[in-house]
Amino acid sequence: MKDAVKPRLADPEWCTGCSACAASCRFGAIAMVSDDEGFLRPSIVISRCVGCGACSTACPELYPVSRSDIPIEALACWDKDGERRASATSGGVFMLLADAVLGRGGWVCGAVFDDAFDVRHIVTRDRAIVESMRGSKYVQSDVATALSVCADRLRAGELVLFTGTPCQVAAMRKLSEKIPTGNLITVDVLCHGAPSPLFWREYRWFREKESGSKITGASFRKKDPSWTIFSMEMRFLDGSTRSWPTTDDLYLRAFLGDFISRPSCCKCPYVGTRRLGDLTLADFWGYVSESRCHRNDERGISLVLVDTQQGAKELAAISESLVMVQKKLQEAIEGNGPLRLPFRANSRRDEFWSIFRKGGIEAVADDFLRPRYGSAKHSASLFFNNHAYLIPAVIRRSLISIRTMLTGGASKK
Ligand SMILES: Cc1cc2nc3c(=O)[nH]c(=O)nc-3n(C[C@H](O)[C@H](O)[C@H](O)COP(=O)(O)OP(=O)(O)OC[C@H]3O[C@@H](n4cnc5c(N)ncnc54)[C@H](O)[C@@H]3O)c2cc1C
Ligand code: SF4
Numbered sequence: 001m002k003d004a005v006k007p008r009l010a011d012p013e014w015c016t017g018c019s020a021c022a023a024s025c026r027f028g029a030i031a032m033v034s035d036d037e038g039f040l041r042p043s044i045v046i047s048r049c050v051g052c053g054a055c056s057t058a059c060p061e062l063y064p065v066s067r068s069d070i071p072i073e074a075l076a077c078w079d080k081d082g083e084r085r086a087s088a089t090s091g092g093v094f095m096l097l098a099d100a101v102l103g104r105g106g107w108v109c110g111a112v113f114d115d116a117f118d119v120r121h122i123v124t125r126d127r128a129i130v131e132s133m134r135g136s137k138y139v140q141s142d143v144a145t146a147l148s149v150c151a152d153r154l155r156a157g158e159l160v161l162f163t164g165t166p167c168q169v170a171a172m173r174k175l176s177e178k179i180p181t182g183n184l185i186t187v188d189v190l191c192h193g194a195p196s197p198l199f200w201r202e203y204r205w206f207r208e209k210e211s212g213s214k215i216t217g218a219s220f221r222k223k224d225p226s227w228t229i230f231s232m233e234m235r236f237l238d239g240s241t242r243s244w245p246t247t248d249d250l251y252l253r254a255f256l257g258d259f260i261s262r263p264s265c266c267k268c269p270y271v272g273t274r275r276l277g278d279l280t281l282a283d284f285w286g287y288v289s290e291s292r293c294h295r296n297d298e299r300g301i302s303l304v305l306v307d308t309q310q311g312a313k314e315l316a317a318i319s320e321s322l323v324m325v326q327k328k329l330q331e332a333i334e335g336n337g338p339l340r341l342p343f344r345a346n347s348r349r350d351e352f353w354s355i356f357r358k359g360g361i362e363a364v365a366d367d368f369l370r371p372r373y374g375s376a377k378h379s380a381s382l383f384f385n386n387h388a389y390l391i392p393a394v395i396r397r398s399l400i401s402i403r404t405m406l407t408g409g410a411s412k413k
């Protein structure tokens with residue numbers, strides 16, 4: 001680099017690890033390297049840098065992308081096909097969108113497990129690989145290479161469906177700013193924090209040691225016993241399958257206890273109803289069953305926010321395969337924290353990491369990740385939401401308004 005001045009990138013405290021900087025550098029001068037919690041951060045190789053500044057202008061933290069206005073529509077949706085719905089995290093909208101894009105000869109980009117069971121984004125037209133994108137992997141995904149591949153496909157005039165957390169969608173949109181082909185469809189998954197790849201590695205090690213066998217498959221959101229009270233499920237080389245409910249699985253407890261998400265997620269700039277993607281997908285936490293035929297059968301309900309006209313077109317194209325219920329945006333906001341505010345890290349997060357660094361997962365298990373049992377308030381709220389259709393509509397609406405006034409809404413995550 002001529003003047004030996006490092007290009008400007010996001011302040012480390014705010015850097016989301018979105019990798020737009022690395023993917024934008026044509027000189028291979030930015031490597032994404034793990035910090036001491038296992039999160040990827042950009043590291044500039046000064047000897048390769050020519051000072052062109054492309055990485056700075058690609059950084060969504062320095063130069064934010066535009067956001068939609070409030071969503072055009074909020075819907076509760078689920079796939080009519082029970083088998084497809086069972087394999088998805090929520091109501092299975094992602095796979096239908098992906099199938100529609102594959103049918104038009106396009107590419108799909110999403111998160112998969114690699115051979116070592118780390119999580120990364122890949123770009124493919126192979127339906128079997130797209131199927132493995134299903135299921136939320138609650139680990140921050142390595143997206144750098146996939147971003148570059150998507151940009152190449154767009155430059156070649158091809159159709160790309162990009163799915164990821166809002167910061168990853170922001171990165172994709174930055175990289176496509178100079179390729180205005182109209183061939184990019186983006187879907188952001190509502191996100192309250194991306195957990196540490198290092199903790200995920202340590203957790204796998206712990207389960208393999210405990211089971212005496214290698215992991216061959218994992219699901220963070222096995223709908224067992226139900227969609228709202230799920231389990232971590234792992235399959236092992238010796239043919240066994242084991243699962244741990246969300247109340248006492250060490251990984252899910254660490255994630256839902258707000259110990260292991262990236263520190264910058266506490267300042268997430270992508271919370272709220274002004275979204276990044278053409279569509280936003282989430283769990284419809286707090287869904288109130290308003291009629292018997294649309295009751296919550298505990299097999300998974302997606303919240304779909306239609307953020308742009310392009311999103312409306314994509315959803316219309318798959319509508320025949322979906323059950324769709326119009327909802328008020330307020331109902332979605334009440335149940336889903338990231339539509340209101342960033343998550344707050346656990347007040348003992350620093351202590352957790354300091355003990356974890358010295359002693360690993362077993363050292364934090366007893367003190368920080370003890371089993372938790374559902375509260376009576378949570379069970380009552382769930383029962384009401386799931387059986388509200390049994391109450392006459394006028395009384396139901398009054399009860400919902402009173403509850404909203406008293407609680408500000410019952411939120412999961
Ligand atoms: C880290 C993370 C945090 C989330 N937090 C919330 C939340 O607080 N509230 C909420 O309602 N929903 C949250 N979600 C979204 C939710 O879990 C579902 O992904 C979403 O409802 C889509 O469901 P589906 O049935 O349509 O998709 P599925 O068929 O299950 O497909 C999963 C989709 O998620 C993508 N994906 C999977 N893992 C990752 C990953 N690690 N990084 C980026 N993309 C990934 C896949 O590419 C695919 O597009 C979160 C998802 C992730 C990955
Ligand atoms: S300034 Fe240019 S060459 Fe240097 S790291 Fe950024 S994009 Fe790469």
Ligand code: SF4
Binds near residue numbers: 016042060061062
């Ligand atoms: S582009 Fe993303 S990874 Fe790079 S500095 Fe900015 S926020 Fe961090």
Ligand code: SF4
Binds near residue numbers: 268
């Ligand atoms: S919480 Fe925000 S910054 Fe963190 S991974 Fe999700 S979208 Fe990115």
